[in-house]
Amino acid sequence: MASRILVPMDDSNHAEQALEYALDNFPNADVSVLHVVGVPSPMMGEATALSLADNLDEAAAELADPAFERAREIANQRDREIDTIVGIGHPARSIIDRAENYDTIVLGAHGADWSRATRQFLVGNVAETVSKRAPVPVIIVR
Template structure:
């Protein structure tokens, strides 16, 4: 039985669709939306900016707010609630570190378009990495 579901989200449409899928297909499941801040890039943009903050945890939480607002909107339309969690660093690593706490992971096929090529170049596809290494079932939503 699937009772705890992890839904990693960024601001992409695919991530929103993954949350919608999880809410619709696991009506009794406890869903946690995870947003990871500090994605590595060729110029280390977001990761460097985050590292320069006085309080990294507070800055990461602040940067996660728009994603969590969207997640709560999606859940509220279905009269559901979701928990939220913030991670920092490499998204695939943070997702995999939490994976054993859940019965499955539901994630979008692609993340934000502007960063996908950079992520693939530096670290490979997050979706691909998670689907290959996760210790629990992974549902990929298009």
């Protein structure tokens, strides 16, 4: 049975469903929520903001906070605790780089609500990339 679960989370409904799935189906596991900031966007806003920040870690934590607040709400509804991790850069790479520290990755089928063409062009399909390259089992939640 999996004892350490990694749940990558952005601001999408699928990511919330993935966290709910992980908490409900792995009741005895330690769950870590990863939010990756500085991802490429059409206007490079978040990445540019991070590059201009005086303290990169503080700026990244501030950008991740809304996702973590929602994750904590979901965990509190189930009387569970979660750990939170801030990643910087490309989401798939950040997830895969941490994967060996976990037994399973649970992630949403689709990320933030960009157009499909924009998402594919800029960051690729994160779920597809992670499922192909992760060294641990991956559960994709729809």
